[in-house]
Amino acid sequence: MNLHEYQAKEVFRDYGIPVPAGRVAASPDEAAAAAAALGGAVWVVKAQVHAGGRGKAGGVKLARDVAAVRAAAADMLGRRLVTPQTTAEGLPISRVYVEAGSDIAREIYLSLTLNREKSRVALIASSAGGMDIEEVAHQTPEKILSVTVHPAAGLQAHQAREIAFGLGLRAEQVGAFQALASALYRLYMEKDLSLVEVNPLIVTKGGALMALDAKINGGRLSTISTTSPSTATSPAWSTAPGSPWRPWTSSSCMAVSRRTSSTWGAVRPPSA
């Protein structure tokens, strides 16, 4: 179960995780109608493909009127999008997501995944949101925060607070962060996910937290039973000398690297 962003955001909504209002569209006319129905003055048109890195590849476009929404959708639909996380052929864009544009004060990275070395779910966060986590881990590993969750206890309020303070969130945002992290954890467990990633989680100029991107990869149990250790590859940064963050060994990261190849498969040495 790998979902498109618009589908993952539906799931987020079900779990009470704040996301911008948005509508999916399969034609320029539908995109224009979606923008009109959403209202507001700024929209973002986002290519729905199973890969990240869309922003820098022309797959996320800001539009300030309905005509610009239509034009952005016309430009994307029917084409293929090539990002650092796709092959050179790219992926076909058959749908776009038209979303209300958010006023971004800051971008944060947040994810839940299995730390197989510890056999525990890890909540991972970084103040360097919007960037590839591999790149952050490689270049500025000190910017990555993580806690592992005891399965019987679940994600504890003090753990979420620790991450929130580490991110430098203001006191009034800590409660919202805690609620959001708990909801993500509940989603991760109930849906048997291997990864849930919010990159970026934003703080709006009004001080609210909102998931601006959403990635859900499923099948923790099925992944474990169908993945062969011999195919395992280790993310380059996870073994970087001096890296304080080494959640996966080469033998323990296979499920993650297999199930989330669009993210973790993009890992390359910095010279590549």
Ligand code: ADP
């Ligand atoms: P990807 O990870 O594939 O590049 P994102 O959904 O993370 O795609 O979008 C890339 C960037 O575009 C975000 O980091 C954010 O700066 C901007 N962006 C995405 N959605 C919105 C939105 N609804 N409002 C304002 N900016 C957005």
Ligand code: MG
């Ligand atoms: Mg993103």
